[in-house]
Amino acid sequence: MITVDTDSFFAIVVVAAIAAVTVAFLPKQFAPPVVVLELMLGIVIGPEVMDVAHSDEFVNFFADLGLGMLFFFAGYEIDFDRIKGKPMKLGALGWALSVAIAYGLGGLLALAGVVVSFLYTGSAMATTAIGTLIPILRDNGELKTRFGTYLLAAGGAGEFGPILLVTLVLSTTNPFHEAAILLAFVALAIALAVVSVRYAWRGWPALERTFEASSQLAVRVTVVLVFGLVLLAGQLGLDILLGGFVAGMITRLALKGHELQVFESKLTAVGFGFFVPFFFITSGIEFDLAALGSAEAIAKLFLFLGLFLVVRGAPAMLLYRGLLSARERAALAFYSATELPLVVAITTIAIDAGEMRPSTAAGLVGAAMLSTLIYPFVGMALRKEPVSDAATATA
DSSP states (O other): OOOHHHHHHHHHHHHHHHHHHOOOOOOOOTOOOOOHHHHHHHHHSSSSOOOOOOOOOHHHHHHHHHHHHHHHHHHHHOHHHHHHHHHHHHHHHHHHHHHHHHHHHHHHHHHTTTTTTTTHHHHTTOOHHHHHHHHHHHTTTOTTSSHHHHHHHHHHHHHHHHHIIIIIIOOSSSSHHHHHHHHHHHHHHHHHHHHHHHHHHHHHHHHHHTTTEEEEHHHHHHHHHHHHHHHHHTTTTOOOHHHHHHHHHHHHHHTOOOHHHHHHHHHHHHHIIIIIHHHHHHHHTOOOOOHHSHHHHHHHHHHHHHHHHHHHHHHHHHTTTTTHHHHHHHHHHHHHHHHOOHHHHHHHHHHHOOOSSSSHHHHHHHHHHHHHHHHHHHOOOOHTTTTTGGGGGTT
């Protein structure tokens, strides 16, 4: 039987509301991403500051669901019709280049004794928090722009690629076995996508009738798909991030041509209104603040903050010449260097495997928090009139 810490559960719910209220009442140009506030407030209510909330099996269950929903939205926002061709090729090439740079820098840090494993440290640096960026991009009208198309492709590669690394390399001792299971999972997901696309339109009138009804059929079917694939991925020994991400892509394919704002707003309410905050607040509660209190961890924090920009920003500056202006490439670099959820996931795996020092994990997560707090604002500042190129979004 699971013991429920109702005090901690209620504290997390209250903190989620406080974070949302704070962002809502601050001027838009000064409002930090809500996920950063959730992390910081999670640290405040956690055992190392106020000690009013703790993570337990029940809370971690909801945090895992929130992580699955976060990556559902990351997969859902990747419209393959928009990013196919050059954006997708450049995004994949850019991430591959980032991995090479990250592992090279990680190797140098390992040789210098700064980190234990170049593999885990490099993998953490070669990520992009596109799921975290999407609400920011949506609020600023970037998702439908030409710039947004390239950013979605680059960010999608920077999130999906590391998920595959986590699944095949970082969380397993038998990559070949995991690869075989992954292929089986992908085959099943493709079959499910084909069935969903074929039959979604036939049942669309019934789904539309439930948008304002208490049954909420469309939302319930989507939630079943998300958590069903998350469960399947977990049962197969794959990372649950993969299940949520694939569920988002399948939903996008199934609703092709029928994407409705009312449906998306309901999914956003379910995900970002309840589940996703649990992941970020719980991550704050579990954050090792004591490890960050050392001079070594502080130095690593600022080191990694700069390396994020080098690892993910260099491909943006090099590969998009002739396609984006220097200012747009710089904005793409800062957006791409925004990291958080996968850094938390990878450092957790590394600590459990004994491949990372607590000071390194604290430095990486702290740098990821700062990147989410700083880099999107720099990216926004570098963009002038982001909706001006909406007409050429598919160019």
